[in-house]
Amino acid sequence: MSGLAGSLEEAIGVFRTLEGLAGSLEEAAAMAVATLRAGRKILVCGNGGSACEAQHLAGELVGRYKQDRRALAAIALNADGATMSCIGNDYRFEEVFSRQVEALGQAGDLLIVFTTSGESANVLEALRAARRLGVQSIAFLGRDGGAARPLADVAVVVPYSQTNRVQEAHQFLLHCLMDEIEAGLLGRDG
Secondary structure (H helix, E strand, O other): OOHHHHHHHHHHHHHHHHHHHHHHHHHHHHHHHHHHHOOOOEEEEEOOHHHHHHHHHHHHHHOOOOOOOOOOOEEEHHHOHHHHHHHHHHOOHHHOOHHHHHHHOOOOOEEEEEEOOOOOHHHHHHHHHHHHHOOEEEEEEEOOOHHHHHHOOEEEEEOOOOHHHHHHHHHHHHHHHHHHHHHHHHOOOO
């Protein structure tokens, strides 16, 4: 089967596996709510399509998702091209996120990363920097989680190998995370 029907069948199959992620997603949501309640900030990053997911999540936090509420402190580390190119040029591309975590992150903050492979060197370095600084971390991953899985405090792993389907699942999961964040901060009824 190919075309739309085949893609839809495959995507539905991937989405059916997400039920098994309820515990890790709840743990991630509780961590994010605690961070925001404490007046701390969320740093988010990823590469390529995962960079878009990072920016999407930061936008939902700073702007609004479903509820009118106060702006929530979030920064997409991949959104500043000048900073990224400066770090990549003066140091290494592997440090484009970790240097920003070192500059902006403080104990009590939260780092959320997106990587479908779990092997992106700059994301791994960001997770290591977070750990050194006492910044908790959540990783949205694919496949088996890769090298990022043990570096994150909470790993939300979509057990699938195709990048496009993992990214689709991450998009859905980030909306589920936002549902839980708003419910945790505002109550179930807003």
